[in-house]
Amino acid sequence: MAQIKKIPGFAVLAPNERMPQLKSELQYRGLSKNIDLYDDLIWCKEKLPSYDLYWQQNMWIDLHLVHFTSIKDCADALRSFQRNWWPYLFCELSRGKYIQEALPHVSGRPLICGASLNQTNLGSFTLLDKNTALFSPLCTSQRPNGTWEFNEDKINPPSRAYLKLWEVFSRFSTKPQKGDYCLELGASPGGWTWVLRELGATVFAFDRSPLIEKLMRDPLVHFEKKDAFSVTPSDYPKAQWLFSDVICYPEKLYEYIDKHIFQNKNSSIKHAVCTIKLQGETDYTLVDRFRALPNSKVIHLTNNKHELTWIFGL
């Protein structure tokens, strides 16, 4: 018979290759004193913070340990909490796979861009040794290990950056509608523009370099070759969406959005998705300022590398 006990703290899974950033964030937030490390998973024995971490791919927020003798014992213990589970395995890989197989099937297949999602609660578990599992029935992400993978279209989009936008629209179940007006800064070669046009939006795109020819010929893409930061959103009163993937210092982006969205009473921008491009160490004080803006979040997308995404109004 399995023995289950609730334990303090929370666990956080780092995005691929982003463990140094997650560790530095835990340190910055005073959460790194009492931790255990299991490859990309950190068990942090501190009180659960009231906010999400930037460098989290998934957070396990209701931790338990189970001591069990058989695979069935472990699967039954997990099932007594809920139906759906996904493993994060760093040891006892085959035993972990057998436990997964003894649980109800959960699809880990990549998503189809634009398809509606059936989001049900997904718990996570890992094996600490042959007879002990650490698990959480509640996690911040409903995707397997917090990853948002899509069936990739390798032919039509001009760049792989298009995956970032699909991830945002899927995660927040909101997207521009046909006929909406969008401003897009740093648009070349056009991955994001391509997504916005697929959705039927009209796009005002700005970059120092042109978009691919097909988008340049599109009557609903209005491209201007200019410095993105010279664009004044209030010159486009119909535009409710602002996108930016410009490579620039985060300070510059912050000043731009603060001036044009929050300080300008006439701003028509209701939603924004902007990449915060980072270099070297993350300046958490500055990223916290993005998050503190009204109606804002800062997250790491599966399709982000050393960058974070500021989301407004979604």
Ligand SMILES: C[S@@+](CC[C@H](N)C(=O)[O-])C[C@H]1O[C@@H](n2cnc3c(N)ncnc32)[C@H](O)[C@@H]1O
């Ligand atoms: C990461 S790429 C954008 C990729 C694009 N989102 C896509 O999906 O294809 C960044 C772009 O920012 C542009 N850029 C950087 N600084 C800029 C500036 N000050 N004004 C306009 N464009 C700028 C670069 O020319 C580059 O095309």
